[in-house]
Amino acid sequence: MKDILMGNDAIALALIHAGVDMVSGYPGTPSSEILGNFQKYKTKFGVEAYAQWATNEKVGFEVAYAGAIAGKKTCATMKQVGLNVASDALMSASYIGLKGAMLLISADDPGFHSSQTEQDSRSFAKFAKIPVLDPATPAEAYNMVKLGIKISEKFETIVMLRPVMRVCHAREICDVDDKLDFKPNTGEFKRDIPRFAAVPPAGRFRQGLEQFERLELIKEFNWSEFIKPQIKNLNKSKILCLTSGTGHGYVKECVGEMNIKADILKFDMPYPLPKEKIEALFEHYEKVIVFEETYPCIEEQLSSPKLYGKLNGTVHKIDEFSKDKVLNAFVNAKVVESSDNYKNAKYDKELPVRPPNLCPGCPHRDIYYSIMKVFKKKKSIYPSDIGCYTLGLNQGAIDTVLCMGGAVSMASGFSIADPNKTVVATLGDSTFMHSGVSPLINAVYQNHKFILLIMDNSTTAMTGRQTTPQRSNPGTIDIKKLVEGCGVECHEYIYEPNLDKTISFLKMLQKKYEEATGPVVAVMREFCILDKERSSAMLPRIYAKVDEDKCVACDICTTQYKCPPMHYNENHKIEIDPFLCVGCSACIDDLCPTGAFEKVEESVK
Amino acid sequence: MKYQVVIAGIGGQGAVFLVKVLSIAASLNDQKCLGTENHGMSQRGGQVSCYVKVGDFYSPAIDQGQADLLIALEGNEALRNIQYLKRDGGTIIVNADENFPKTEYETIKIDAFSKAKNREFPIQALNVYMLGVTLARDSHFPFSQENIEEAIRVMNPKVAEQNIGVLHLAIKDAKGIV
Ligand code: SF4
Ligand code: SF4
Numbered sequence: 062m063k064d065i066l067m068g069n070d071a072i073a074l075a076l077i078h079a080g081v082d083m084v085s086g087y088p089g090t091p092s093s094e095i096l097g098n099f100q101k102y103k104t105k106f107g108v109e110a111y112a113q114w115a116t117n118e119k120v121g122f123e124v125a126y127a128g129a130i131a132g133k134k135t136c137a138t139m140k141q142v143g144l145n146v147a148s149d150a151l152m153s154a155s156y157i158g159l160k161g162a163m164l165l166i167s168a169d170d171p172g173f174h175s176s177q178t179e180q181d182s183r184s185f186a187k188f189a190k191i192p193v194l195d196p197a198t199p200a201e202a203y204n205m206v207k208l209g210i211k212i213s214e215k216f217e218t219i220v221m222l223r224p225v226m227r228v229c230h231a232r233e234i235c236d237v238d239d240k241l242d243f244k245p246n247t248g249e250f251k252r253d254i255p256r257f258a259a260v261p262p263a264g265r266f267r268q269g270l271e272q273f274e275r276l277e278l279i280k281e282f283n284w285s286e287f288i289k290p291q292i293k294n295l296n297k298s299k300i301l302c303l304t305s306g307t308g309h310g311y312v313k314e315c316v317g318e319m320n321i322k323a324d325i326l327k328f329d330m331p332y333p334l335p336k337e338k339i340e341a342l343f344e345h346y347e348k349v350i351v352f353e354e355t356y357p358c359i360e361e362q363l364s365s366p367k368l369y370g371k372l373n374g375t376v377h378k379i380d381e382f383s384k385d386k387v388l389n390a391f392v393n394a395k396v397v398e399s400s401d402n403y404k405n406a407k408y409d410k411e412l413p414v415r416p417p418n419l420c421p422g423c424p425h426r427d428i429y430y431s432i433m434k435v436f437k438k439k440k441s442i443y444p445s446d447i448g449c450y451t452l453g454l455n456q457g458a459i460d461t462v463l464c465m466g467g468a469v470s471m472a473s474g475f476s477i478a479d480p481n482k483t484v485v486a487t488l489g490d491s492t493f494m495h496s497g498v499s500p501l502i503n504a505v506y507q508n509h510k511f512i513l514l515i516m517d518n519s520t521t522a523m524t525g526r527q528t529t530p531q532r533s534n535p536g537t538i539d540i541k542k543l544v545e546g547c548g549v550e551c552h553e554y555i556y557e558p559n560l561d562k563t564i565s566f567l568k569m570l571q572k573k574y575e576e577a578t579g580p581v582v583a584v585m586r587e588f589c590i591l592d593k594e595r596s597s598a599m600l601p602r603i604y605a606k607v608d609e610d611k612c613v614a615c616d617i618c619t620t621q622y623k624c625p626p627m628h629y630n631e632n633h634k635i636e637i638d639p640f641l642c643v644g645c646s647a648c649i650d651d652l653c654p655t656g657a658f659e660k661v662e663e664s665v666k
Numbered sequence: 667m668k669y670q671v672v673i674a675g676i677g678g679q680g681a682v683f684l685v686k687v688l689s690i691a692a693s694l695n696d697q698k699c700l701g702t703e704n705h706g707m708s709q710r711g712g713q714v715s716c717y718v719k720v721g722d723f724y725s726p727a728i729d730q731g732q733a734d735l736l737i738a739l740e741g742n743e744a745l746r747n748i749q750y751l752k753r754d755g756g757t758i759i760v761n762a763d764e765n766f767p768k769t770e771y772e773t774i775k776i777d778a779f780s781k782a783k784n785r786e787f788p789i790q791a792l793n794v795y796m797l798g799v800t801l802a803r804d805s806h807f808p809f810s811q812e813n814i815e816e817a818i819r820v821m822n823p824k825v826a827e828q829n830i831g832v833l834h835l836a837i838k839d840a841k842g843i844v
Contacts, residue, residue: 065689065699175707197724198700231726232685232701234693310725384729405731405753408745408769415676420710452707523707591709625711640782640789641678641711665783 073098075206089140092168172381181356195306422645466496668721675739798836
């Protein structure tokens with residue numbers, strides 16, 4: 062059956078078709094829709110399966126892994142930086158192996174579209190000694206999920222699937238199974254203490270040896286299953302391109318469009334590679350160029366004087382591929398003359414930029430605006446964290462962004478290193494649950510003095526509004542109780558679109574801070590504009606406009622508050638874009654010093 | 667046949683919806699199709715661009731100098747993406763008023779914002795409106811009106827008739843502009 066699917070949708074459907082019935086993960090762009098779509102299919106097909114968001118990637122991985130050692134077919138989903146969090150468990154699990162099957166999906170983001178690093182999960186798979194499959198398109202991802210589960214079962218190892226953003230968020234017409242033949246697999250944990258609780262050194266040493274043996278078998282499989290069938294296409298020219306995943310698509314198009322004489326060998330499983338057999342294929346060629354995103358994972362497994370790639374500067378080292386970059390590599394390797402085929406002039410005048418910004422009406426904007434009013438820049442340090450609220454950068458209210466939960470521990474560090482400044486840290490509810498609790502306990506027991514605002518909008522907003530633990534368990538799991546459980550009072554602010562009120566609350570915290578000996582913590586109860594379930598009740602739908610006669614073009618609204626609808630018109634007066642304004646009313650009363658903001662009587666919406 | 671389309675706009679205007687409609691239309695025609703979207707960290711109000719490649723392609727991304735058509739839901743976003751157009755023969759379909767600058771590309775501009783402000787169609791349907799303009803004015807566009815209407819129905823039957831109404835309005839409006 063043909064179906065048009067987004068990569069993450071194709072992956073979810075393939076999981077069901079492969080009989081996976083335990084999926085656990087943590088959202089992160091570009092991986093987030095996989096679990097959500099799996100939940101959708103699960104309901105649609107009425108199948109019995111576990112599919113839940115975990116509090117963080119390590120937890121998600123461990124839940125799925127336990128399922129797999131108990132004999133089930135499972136999957137853990139995350140983005141590449143999430144794999145860092147799960148890596149402690151992965152490294153050990155790779156020694157132990159499993160009984161059922163487990164696919165670890167780690168989605169990469171070449172080009173840093175929405176990630177703080179460009180790390181290559183394939184290289185992580187190599188580090189952890191597990192096989193990795195690298196799809197080039199959604200249709201391939203569909204097939205590779207099913208294959209990955211089979212490989213995992215066959216070799217009793219975790220298998221990684223590494224889709225990049227251009228696979229996760231691409232759409233393609235995919236050929237998918239017509240029939241669903243889904244049998245939930247009954248798990249049964251069979252006690253095997255020497256395996257599942259192997260004690261170092263002897264127990265782990267033995268497993269380490271088994272791991273090497275397993276890899277040799279997988280290399281053989283890689284050769285016969287993926288590489289050998291392509292040999293008939295080789296030896297037709299003097300140049301060989303080695304590709305993997307999306308790198309393949311760019312190379313194939315560029316070679317075709319530019320009439321470059323080159324053979325292409327695609328590695329569906331870029332690790333582990335049967336090195337000697339592959340190198341033997343080089344004999345006929347003058348040059349072998351490796352095209353892969355983003356680390357030299359394939360390149361580092363091979364050695365030959367004919368090899369060209371990232372390591373000798375032929376291929377770019379950072380950023381996403383483009384056909385222009387592929388062409389450049391051919392030019393660098395002296396295969397073709399340089400050409401401007403993939404270049405064209407940009408518009409030559411300056412265009413107004415649209416820096417990433419919080420949505421119109423987002424309550425986070427009010428909090429950051431108020432922080433800047435109360436805690437002056439010269440006397441403060443503002444560590445923040447990963448989430449929509451990172452965009453508070455626009456308002457100057459963020460000094461550091463490191464990693465999930467980093468705001469809390471960095472607040473501790475800053476309070477020790479630069480005690481004359483007030484440290485005002487911000488992080489979201491989901492991030493707090495993910496990895497903000499242990500650093501808060503650390504701060505409480507060591508009396509680190511700082512202010513922590515937990516900006517609770519009850520959803521994981523940036524990745525598409527996945528449910529959070531407290532949202533699905535109202536009353537049972539609550540941030541206030543959690544903070545109190547860490548040993549510190551938790552102040553609470555119920556957000557209203559009223560800047561004066563928000564500022565007063567922060568002034569109150571400032572007082573508390575002056576008297577405090579440890580952290581001062583507050584939970585800010587907000588909502589996300591895009592979260593219709595809650596925002597429809599909370600948005601007043603009072604839209605703003607500006608009285609041109611009163612506007613003195615002081616810039617306060619466009620530099621300190623920065624709601625996207627606010628812009629200068631041709632008369633150099635502020636105007637509100639009626640299509641962008643969501644009617645939160647926050648700017649109307651207290652923002653403008655001349656009172657130029659007014660209510661719109663009749664909205665265009 | 668190969669046809670590459672860049673769709674540009676601001677987050678929330680529904681550029682991604684157009685990718686879906688065009689991919690469905692391609693599949694109804696039994697054509698190969700790859701699409702992708704680029705958006706930064708903002709959920710609303712940021713720059714968004716999407717690519718649709720109809721025909722024999724292997725990678726969803728579009729390089730500079732390659733696109734046959736640029737559909738822009740807003741003027742500045744059109745200008746921000748013009749380098750993706752083919753140096754000869756690229757077409758721009760843009761929602762912009764008379765201040766939109768002259769470029770070297772064939773340009774069809776229509777001030778859809780004013781029409782939405784006049785309540786001629788709901789702003790939420792800006793994407794469909796611009797698709798209608800494209801149908802009426804891009805003679806190389808690889809999809810017919812019937813084709814697009816069917817794709818809109820397949821995508822969401824509930825709101826299809828309303829969207830098709832906007833499509834018809836746009837086609838009528840677009841035939842009138844020079
Ligand atoms: S998605 Fe929600 S939390 Fe994120 S910026 Fe928009 S309104 Fe704010
Ligand atoms: S009312 Fe003001 S603050 Fe709220 S969305 Fe509209 S312009 Fe932005």
